Amino acid sequence: MFDRLIHRWLRVPYKLYVHDFQRPKHPLATVVLIHGIGSSSAMWQRVVGRRRINKTTRVLAVDLLGFGNSPRPHWKTYDVKTQVDSLVATLAQQKVDGRIILVGHSLGALVAVHTARYYPSLIDSLILCSPPLYHQQGKDRLAERQLRALYQKIIDKPALGKVIASDFAKKYKLFNPGFLVDESNLQIFLDTLDAAIINQKALTEIAELTMPVEIFYGQFDPVIINKNLRKLAKQKHIAVTKILASHEIDKRYGQVVAQAINRHAIGDDYGQA
Incomplete structure (x- = not known):
């Protein structure tokens, strides 16, 4: 009851679980890692492992609300x-x-864009990995409508959501490490898919940013709309790079992102990966 009073009625935001990968005493920059839907801070090991990030940079990762070790309020x-x-x-x-x-993967990329749009004084630059950037409904193209229809089918048929959360998906490594959707947060997963990915304004918001933005996406990513990213690449403050990968961050993808983080941390935003 106290929790609901504080967070529901007084609208005090929940605090997220934080994992510090490295925390120097006097960091030159702070990198905040934001995972994708259904995942957690554990997914970033492929990026920050083996001391890939400059030791003068603080690196922390959060578990988004509803996932990992963060709170899971079912009324939100x-x-x-x-x-x-x-x-x-x-x-x-x-x-x-x-x-x-801010470094965001998939859903985390949408969170990063919205943060930068409404708190621009806080954010120096963005690195977006596999961002599912779509036009708002009513202005979307055929490919976007088809993806939204697929997402809606998953929402309307919870059995499909259970397949996503199944041991089969985990066994064959269809998702990043740290992905965990079970009976405790399956509905949160589906609600997030609806409220944050099907219904989004990120494509409009990213075009309104002025800070440096670097985007990476896989050549075989099934949820990416290539035309949208190519259009964004025409803006001076946005760099877009296609790599040999799918949606998830594998070892090679992780190395590319780590190199980008080091460039951004020293202020060389658009060096070669």
């Missing part, structure tokens, strides 16, 4: 704004200041 609307409110409150609690670089 799991849209991007809700996640951003908790992210910003968590960064304040962690006393993160100075240059902040």
Whole structure:
């Protein structure tokens, strides 16, 4: 009851679980890693492992609301704004200041874009991995409508959601490490798919940003709309790179992202990967 009073009626944002991968005493920059839908901070090991990130950079990862070790309130609307409110409150609690670089994968990329759009003074630059950027409904193209229809089918038929959460998916490594959807958060997964991915404004928001943005996506990613990314690449502050990968971050993809993080941390935003 106390929890609901604080967070539902007084609208105090929940704080997210934070994992510090490295925390130097006087960081030159702070990198905040934001995972994709159904995953957790554990997915970033392929990026930050083996001491790939410059030791002068603080690197922390969050578990988004509803996933990993963060709270899972079942009354919440799991849209991007809700996640951003908790992210910003968590960064304040962690006393993160100075240059902040947001790195988001999939859903995390949408959260990063919304954060930068509404808190531009906090964010120095963005690195977006496999971002599912779509036009708003009514303005979307055929490929986007087909993807939305597929997402809606998953929502309407919970049995499909259970397949996503199955041991089969985990056994054959269809998702990043740290992916965990079970009976405790399956409905949250489906609500997030609806509120944050089917219904989104990220493509409009990213076009309104002025800070450096670097986007990576896999050549075989089934949820990416190539035309949308090619159009964004025409803007001076946005760099887009296609790599040999799918949607998830494998070892090679992780190395590319780690190199980008180091460039952004030293201020060389658009060096070669």
